[in-house]
Each structure stands twice: as structure tokens, then as C-alpha cells.
Amino acid sequence: DQQVKQNSPSLSVQEGRISILNCDYTNSMFDYFLWYKKYPAEGPTFLISISSIKDKNEDGRFTVFLNKSAKHLSLHIVPSQPGDSAVYFCAARRKTSYDKVIFGPGTSLSVIP
Amino acid sequence: DAGVIQSPRHEVTEMGQEVTLRCKPISGHDYLFWYRQTMMRGLELLIYFNNNVPIDDSGMPEDRFSAKMPNASFSTLKIQPSEPRDSAVYFCASSSRRGDPYNEQFFGPGTRLTVL
Numbered sequence: 001d002q003q004v005k006q007n008s009p010s011l012s013v014q015e016g017r018i019s020i021l022n023c024d025y026t027n028s029m030f031d032y033f034l035w036y037k038k039y040p041a042e043g044p045t046f047l048i049s050i051s052s053i054k055d056k057n058e059d060g061r062f063t064v065f066l067n068k069s070a071k072h073l074s075l076h077i078v079p080s081q082p083g084d085s086a087v088y089f090c091a092a093r094r095k096t097s098y099d100k101v102i103f104g105p106g107t108s109l110s111v112i113p
Numbered sequence: 114d115a116g117v118i119q120s121p122r123h124e125v126t127e128m129g130q131e132v133t134l135r136c137k138p139i140s141g142h143d144y145l146f147w148y149r150q151t152m153m154r155g156l157e158l159l160i161y162f163n164n165n166v167p168i169d170d171s172g173m174p175e176d177r178f179s180a181k182m183p184n185a186s187f188s189t190l191k192i193q194p195s196e197p198r199d200s201a202v203y204f205c206a207s208s209s210r211r212g213d214p215y216n217e218q219f220f221g222p223g224t225r226l227t228v229l
Binding site: 002006041042043044045046089097099100101102103104105106 | 154155156158169208216218219222223
């Protein structure tokens with residue numbers, strides 16, 4: 001049973017437009033959320049995170065929004081660039097097990113020039 | 114720092130053979146994680162170590178899988194005997210809580226395993 005879900009396996013967006021990647025979770029014990037980015041033939045790299053005490057965190061073109069009541073978070077990329085084409089993993093941590101990260105299945109983003 | 118190093122990058126083997134994947138974590142990191150990535154299940158945590166001691170191996174699929182960390186700079190993940198369903202990309206990651214309460218993980222490039 002997946003505790004972190006990314007229901008869109010893939011997404012295509014025109015360069016310059018907004019990319020919105022969605023993530024849902026089931027475990028109410030999660031209190032810290034992360035997004036990782038992965039290029040082909042490379043390992044995932046940390047992109048941005050958000051604590052459950054916040055509802056928004058922004059870093060340049062990347063913003064993560066958290067809706068705790070809906071157990072939903074989203075990653076917004078504005079404006080999207082061809083170099084953003086990658087697989088994006090949503091991930092979460094529990095209060096009682098901060099070392100362990102639970103990953104979603106990933107969403108493959110293609111930004112079309 | 115060279116980052117997390119994994120070897121081999123690609124491994125092709127036949128069903129029933131023993132496979133050993135290797136990982137060298139970032140120097141100074143005291144956590145080491147083994148993950149498996151498949152199309153169906155995404156990125157799954159198999160096992161993780163803290164100070165060379167296995168902390169949680171609940172993700173190890175079955176007894177055919179074993180992992181060791183004999184010292185702070187080396188870990189192995191062994192599959193014996195291997196089966197076609199073990200075909201996946203296996204990632205190693207390391208991290209440290211020192212100076213980072215959120216224990217950000219740094220991943221290696223992965224080993225792509227194909228079992229025929």
C-alpha cells in the first residue's frame with residue numbers, strides 16, 4: 001500500500017508555462033515533505049522541502065504548497081525550462097522516524113521548447 | 114568530495130547467479146541507504162544503516178537479499194540467487210545529521226541490474 005502517491009506518471013508542458021506536479025499522502029504522521037529531481041542515468045537530487053507547520057515554501061522558480069487537511073502537496077515550476085525535464089519524486093518523513101524517507105513513484109516531466 | 118560512488122554501473126547476469134553491488138558513501142556521513150527503483154513501485158527503501166549498524170531492513174524483499182556495512186566507507190548489497198524480477202536500478206544514498214537536522218540524503222548514480 002503506497003503511502004505517497006503521484007497519480008500522474010507523466011506531464012508535458014510548453015516552455016515558459018507553469019508546471020504543476022501533484023502528490024497525495026495517506027499517513028497523517030508525516031510532518032516533513034520533500035521533492036527530489038532525477039535525470040536519466042543519475043541519482044535523485046534534493047530540490048525543495050516543506051515542513052508541516054508551513055503551507056508554502058518558495059525557492060526561485062520552484063514553490064511547494066502543502067494542504068494538510070487534504071493530505072496533498074504540489075510543486076509549481078514557473079517558468080518551466082527545457083532543463084527541468086526530469087522525473088520528480090515526492091517524498092515524506094514521519095515524526096517518529098526522521099531518518100527514513102518514503103518516496104512516491106515519480107512523475108516524468110517533459111518541457112517542450 | 115566525489116559524492117556517493119556505486120559500482121558497477123551496469124550488471125547483466127543470468128538467473129541463479131550471485132550479484133554483489135557496492136557503495137562508497139560520502140566521507141563523514143554516518144547514514145547509508147539502499148533503494149531499488151522499478152517502474153511499478155517507484156523508489157523503495159530496502160535497508161538503512163547508522164554508524165555501520167543496520168537500523169531498518171523491513172524493505173528487503175526476501176532472504177535472497179542481504180546487505181553489509183563492514184566499515185564507514187563501504188557497503189554491499191548481495192542477491193543470491195538472482196531472479197529476473199530483481200531487474201531494477203539500485204541506488205545507494207548517504208547522509209549526516211551533523212549540521213542538518215533534516216538529514217538530507219545524497220544519492221549515487223545507481224547500478225542498473227538486468228537478470229536474464
